[in-house]
Amino acid sequence: MSHALLRLYATVRSRIDAREESGQTFVEYALVLVLVAVAVAVLTAWTNLDTAIGDALQSVADTL
Secondary structure, eight states: OHHHHHHHHHHHHHHHHHOOOHHHHHHHHHHHHHHHHHHHHHHHHHHHHHHHHHHHHHHHHHHO
């Protein structure tokens, strides 16, 4: 996932360097920020799911 983020960042950065229109630059930065926020949310949800699964398995092990 981080490879894709780096590739996206490099693409956006190269387009930003090629343009001088500040409105488009602002939108592109906003899109990158949204992408990072979504990635953090997904990783947080995955961590919580991992914890929930671990707790469930521990509960089964304790019962046995």
